[in-house]
Amino acid sequence: xxxxxxxxxxxxxxxxxxxxxxxxxxxxxxxxxxxxxxxxxxxxxxxxxxxxxxxxxxxxxxxxxxxxxxxxxxxxxxxxxxxxxxxxxxxxxxxxxxxxxxxxxxxxxxxxxxxxxxxxxxxxxxxxxxxxxxxxxxxxxxxxxxxxxxxxxxxxxxxxxxxxxxxxxxxxxxxxxxxxxxxxxxxxxxxxxxxxxx
Amino acid sequence: xxxxxxxxxxxxxxxxxxxxxxxxxxxxxxxxxxxxxxxxxxxxxxxxxxxxxxxxxxxxxxxxxxxxxxxxxxxxxxxxxxxxxxxxxxxxxxxxxxxxxxxxxxxxxxxxxxxxxxxxxxxxxxxxxxxxxxxxxxxxxxxxxxxxxxxxxxxxxxxxxxxxxxxxxxxxxxxxxxxxxxxxxxxxxxxxxxxxxxxxxxxxxxxxxxxxxxxxxxxxxxxxxxxxxxxxxxxxxxxxxxxxxxxxxxxxxxxxxxxxxxxxxxxxx
Numbered sequence: 001x002x003x004x005x006x007x008x009x010x011x012x013x014x015x016x017x018x019x020x021x022x023x024x025x026x027x028x029x030x031x032x033x034x035x036x037x038x039x040x041x042x043x044x045x046x047x048x049x050x051x052x053x054x055x056x057x058x059x060x061x062x063x064x065x066x067x068x069x070x071x072x073x074x075x076x077x078x079x080x081x082x083x084x085x086x087x088x089x090x091x092x093x094x095x096x097x098x099x100x101x102x103x104x105x106x107x108x109x110x111x112x113x114x115x116x117x118x119x120x121x122x123x124x125x126x127x128x129x130x131x132x133x134x135x136x137x138x139x140x141x142x143x144x145x146x147x148x149x150x151x152x153x154x155x156x157x158x159x160x161x162x163x164x165x166x167x168x169x170x171x172x173x174x175x176x177x178x179x180x181x182x183x184x185x186x187x188x189x190x191x192x193x194x195x196x197x198x
Numbered sequence: 199x200x201x202x203x204x205x206x207x208x209x210x211x212x213x214x215x216x217x218x219x220x221x222x223x224x225x226x227x228x229x230x231x232x233x234x235x236x237x238x239x240x241x242x243x244x245x246x247x248x249x250x251x252x253x254x255x256x257x258x259x260x261x262x263x264x265x266x267x268x269x270x271x272x273x274x275x276x277x278x279x280x281x282x283x284x285x286x287x288x289x290x291x292x293x294x295x296x297x298x299x300x301x302x303x304x305x306x307x308x309x310x311x312x313x314x315x316x317x318x319x320x321x322x323x324x325x326x327x328x329x330x331x332x333x334x335x336x337x338x339x340x341x342x343x344x345x346x347x348x349x350x351x352x353x354x355x356x357x358x359x360x361x362x363x364x365x366x367x368x369x370x371x372x373x374x375x376x377x378x379x380x381x382x383x384x385x386x387x388x389x390x391x392x393x394x395x396x397x398x399x400x401x402x403x404x405x406x407x408x409x410x411x412x413x414x415x416x417x418x419x420x421x422x423x424x425x426x427x428x429x430x431x432x433x434x435x436x437x438x439x440x441x442x443x444x445x446x447x448x449x450x451x452x453x454x455x456x457x458x459x460x461x462x463x464x465x466x467x
Contacts, residue, residue: 040429041430043428043429043430044430044433046429047433051434054435055437059437067444067445068445070444070445071444071445071446071447072447098449100448100449100450101447102446102448103444103448104442104445105444106439106440106441106442108437109438109440110436111438112434114431114433114434115431116432116434124440131450
């Protein structure tokens, strides 16, 4: 699977830290850090702000395609097809999926240590919603080997301490972002085997 | 060569050729020297360039009975030309039967035809109207090239050089755009003697060294200042994945039921 990250969805080629720091809501984040910032020297304050904005870039590296596939693995129709086709190596089913939605929420956080002592925690909310149009998935031997249709509208949002920082929506074509090759294992045990092989 | 210069050269050539062609019948002025050489012992003396009084004096000293015929007649001089400003262009013996506009003397001596003219003024740099006025003051007319020069053009060449004798024929003159004024000469630099130059050089070297020292000192200070900008605190920011919910999948409201071949069994993950 090719990687499409939430970072790319939200910020494109821009630096996430710089993009977030340019938003009006960034002031709210800094005010939340006020208690810590006031105890720091001016160079220390500058370093803390730079470190936080840099860390935000690492928080948004969530892979959108991985979330999409993770959702499909939970889809009862695909899961059932995987169960049915697993016993027979030549077993193949085509499953029509109606429009469906895949959601995930991540709540990463940053711990701020000053001189080895934890001084603050900054909480973030990273929400991802994928609306997938009607599609036909081909399941072969418990693996998703082909997809027809399934245009995917991705909505990503990033917030900090309840304050929205960034939000953006893009449309993905599964045919362009999915690298099916030998197929995507749909059952948990198969995934573990595939992961151990890789 | 610029286009303007080329145009001027061409005009000058045209004027020169035109001047030669037009002056050919009245080329007494430039041919005065050779005429003298060809004069016979009985020919009258050359009076080229002399005024009326001197012409009469010279010719009468040559032959007291001389009959002097002026062309044009002194009473029929062109407007602007007077007996005070006309000069003799050429002279020569004529036959007795020649019709004479005016006989200076009734004596039966030799008859000499004196062709009159004017001293050519310097027209260079004058506009067309100015050139016409200057020429008209001497009974002369202008033959400009081009025929109707633009108002701001000036005379850049004339067929007859200044102070040459020109007879009463149209005077060719070339016009062109006025030349740009030459750039002012650069101001003379101060004269510096060798000891002064050495002193200046030494001073410059000293100044250069001083500036170098100041700059390097500034750089050192800047580095030290940047070094001082490092925070006194040791700051670390650690990122954690935190709580993850999902991915969860939902069929959207209004979507038709899932179809499968063969019909799927209900399985929940």
